[in-house]
Amino acid sequence: MNILILGGGGREHALAWAIRQNPKCDRLIVAPGNAGIANVAECADLNILSRAEVLEFAQENAIDFVVIGPEAPLAAGVSDALRDAGFLVFGPSQAAAQLEASKAFTKEICDACDAPTAAWARFTDATSARDYVTAQGAPIVVKADGLAAGKGVTVAETIDQAHQAIDAIFDGEFGEMSVVIEEFMEGEEASFFILCDGTDCLALGTAQDHKRVGDGDTGPNTGGMGAYSPAPVLTDALQDQVMAQIVRPTAAEMARRGMPFQGVLYAGLMIKDGRARLVEYNVRFGDPECQVLMMRLGGQILDLLLACAEGRLTGMSVNWADDHALTVVMAAQGYPGGYQKGSIIKGLDSLSETSFEMTFHAGTAAEDGQVIATGGRVLTCTGRGATLAEAHRRAYAQVDAIDWPQGFCRRDIGWRAL
Ligand code: AMP
Ligand code: GLY
Numbered sequence: 001m002n003i004l005i006l007g008g009g010g011r012e013h014a015l016a017w018a019i020r021q022n023p024k025c026d027r028l029i030v031a032p033g034n035a036g037i038a039n040v041a042e043c044a045d046l047n048i049l050s051r052a053e054v055l056e057f058a059q060e061n062a063i064d065f066v067v068i069g070p071e072a073p074l075a076a077g078v079s080d081a082l083r084d085a086g087f088l089v090f091g092p093s094q095a096a097a098q099l100e101a102s103k104a105f106t107k108e109i110c111d112a113c114d115a116p117t118a119a120w121a122r123f124t125d126a127t128s129a130r131d132y133v134t135a136q137g138a139p140i141v142v143k144a145d146g147l148a149a150g151k152g153v154t155v156a157e158t159i160d161q162a163h164q165a166i167d168a169i170f171d172g173e174f175g176e177m178s179v180v181i182e183e184f185m186e187g188e189e190a191s192f193f194i195l196c197d198g199t200d201c202l203a204l205g206t207a208q209d210h211k212r213v214g215d216g217d218t219g220p221n222t223g224g225m226g227a228y229s230p231a232p233v234l235t236d237a238l239q240d241q242v243m244a245q246i247v248r249p250t251a252a253e254m255a256r257r258g259m260p261f262q263g264v265l266y267a268g269l270m271i272k273d274g275r276a277r278l279v280e281y282n283v284r285f286g287d288p289e290c291q292v293l294m295m296r297l298g299g300q301i302l303d304l305l306l307a308c309a310e311g312r313l314t315g316m317s318v319n320w321a322d323d324h325a326l327t328v329v330m331a332a333q334g335y336p337g338g339y340q341k342g343s344i345i346k347g348l349d350s351l352s353e354t355s356f357e358m359t360f361h362a363g364t365a366a367e368d369g370q371v372i373a374t375g376g377r378v379l380t381c382t383g384r385g386a387t388l389a390e391a392h393r394r395a396y397a398q399v400d401a402i403d404w405p406q407g408f409c410r411r412d413i414g415w416r417a418l
Contacts, residue, residue: 001026002062003302005041006048006078007069008032010329010362010380011287014294015067016041017358021299024306029061035371036361036379039353048073051081058087066090067305071284074263075101090305092283095259099250100283103145103180110278113249117278118270119183126170129179133162139184144169144177155184187272188416189279190231191289192242194267195304196251197313198260203239204304204318205296206231207289208416213336215412222336223377226413228326228388229292233271242269242276250281262308288380291360292325295384298355326391326414327382328399329362330407335376343406345371345378350401356384357394359402378407388417 001024005012013036019025020040031054033043047053049072058066066082068074068091077094098105110117122145123129133140133156142165144152152169156162162181169179193204209227213219234242247265254261266282266289285293294301300319307316332339348371351359360382363375379402383394392414399409 001064003028003065003067004058004061004063005030005067005069006054006073008034008037009069009287009375010360010377011285011290012069013037013040013360013362014291014358014380014382015069015285015301017360018294018298018301019067019305022302023299024302029063031057034361034374035364035366036359038366048078049076051076051078054078055081055085058082059085064088065306065309068263069284071097071100071282074283088306088309090263090309092261092263093259096254096261096263097283098259099254099261099265099281103143103280104178106281107180109250109253110246113253115246115249115278116276118185120180122178122180124178126166129166129181130163132181133159133166136181136183138162141182141184142166142169143180143182145180185270185272185277185279187270187277188233190234190269190271191286192234192239192247192267192269193285193289193293194243194247194265195308195313196247196261196263196265197308197311198255198262199251199311200313201243201247201251201265202304202308202313202316202318203243204264205229205293205320206234206239207286207292208233209286209289210410210413213331213410215410220336222331224286224288225329225331225410226327227286227289227292228324228391228414228417229289229296230324232417234269234276238271238274238276242267246276246278262311264308287362288327288329288377291327291380291382295325295327295355295358295382296321296323323384323386324388324391325382325384326388326395327360327380328395328409328413329377330379330381330399330402330404330409331377332363332373332375333406333408339376340406341372341374343373343404345373345407346403347401351398357398358382359398373404373406378404381409388414392418
């Protein structure tokens with residue numbers, strides 16, 4: 001098969017690395033890719049947000065299967081354009097991608113299918129939103145809905161903070177906005193990844209990430225500084241509860257609305273007293289959660305993604321080894337604020353690449369025979385082992401072998417489970 005993966009981060013490096021291991025994969029192209037991906041696949045310079053450009057590329061290269069990594073091309077309808085032209089695609093339609101793009105949409109779906117989640121209300125003006133917060137009290141969560149989605153979440157400790165967040169959204173640069181106010185949920189967060197083929201759903205795996213930039217979960221939020229899988233807090237019983245009360249009802253409601261969800265559903269969950277509630281959905285693999293999942297799944301992922309795209313998940317199963325994986329993100333100093341690009345990363349050649357240790361590249365490019373940093377999150381050092389401690393040791397051994405003074409990482413990834 002000729003396979004095209006869209007994206008160029010650590011998630012796509014991990015996907016490419018795992019898919020490459022499957023004998024069904026003949027030719028593998030990743031667009032745009034990065035310096036690490038170039039070691040396992042061809043990289044193609046392509047504007048992955050352009051439906052026309054992606055379609056033309058897929059036609060010219062006789063692509064049999066397209067795997068869409070990030071959310072932006074999904075929200076831009078690239079999967080629809082490809083499917084309409086007859087391509088086999090892994091990734092939801094633009095309509096179904098609203099489960100990530102719109103907080104209010106997800107809340108409406110949860111209400112319609114009675115899925116447990118935080119109580120919520122939506123406002124289109126600041127005064128009613130402020131009055132609601134005053135009546136509810138703090139802590140409370142304020143989320144921008146619409147185009148700023150994903151960037152505008154404030155977990156407010158005080159009514160004052162919540163009011164400021166509301167004002168910022170309505171004064172903001174985002175144009176027409178609405179705000180979703182949610183009950184603050186206490187508990188432990190974990191991520192659950194489920195394949196959905198439009199009708200059926202298959203639990204793929206669990207992970208936990210570390211969103212804050214600093215050791216001890218301090219400092220500003222990031223896209224994720226590390227992750228590990230499995231997430232012990234998501235017991236089999238809890239996974240069953242989530243499948244029965246949240247995931248399957250969501251899939252059924254989406255199908256009922258004529259927008260069946262086909263792809264990976266990433267359920268962010270809050271767990272307390274042996275019960276899980278939905279925090280949010282994403283419509284793609286998490287980054288860096290994908291790295292730990294792929295490290296554990298290996299080449300079978302291609303068969304699973306194909307079954308998902310072809311609507312034949314029923315009867316499929318995931319072969320899990322009794323193993324653990326852990327990944328540590330190396331980021332450019334300054335991230336998630338401003339950071340410099342172009343610094344040289346050394347020591348990568350000394351790293352072994354096996355099914356137990358892989359440094360996936362997140363933001364790198366090759367320049368004059370050297371690897372340079374091109375992003376905020378730059379490398380994801382990933383280890384696997386029989387225990388989480390072993391995976392942890394292997395991941396940090398990679399970190400310690402990399403010579404990159406302009407980078408940093410958290411030293412405590414996995415602390416909660418270790
Ligand atoms: P979201 O973009 O909706 O995932 O929100 C980002 C982060 O804010 C989540 O990962 C949670 O840590 C936190 N968060 C969001 N909604 C809530 C909620 N209702 N209660 C508590 N924490 C929340
Ligand atoms: N690591 C969080 C995300 O991918 O959204």
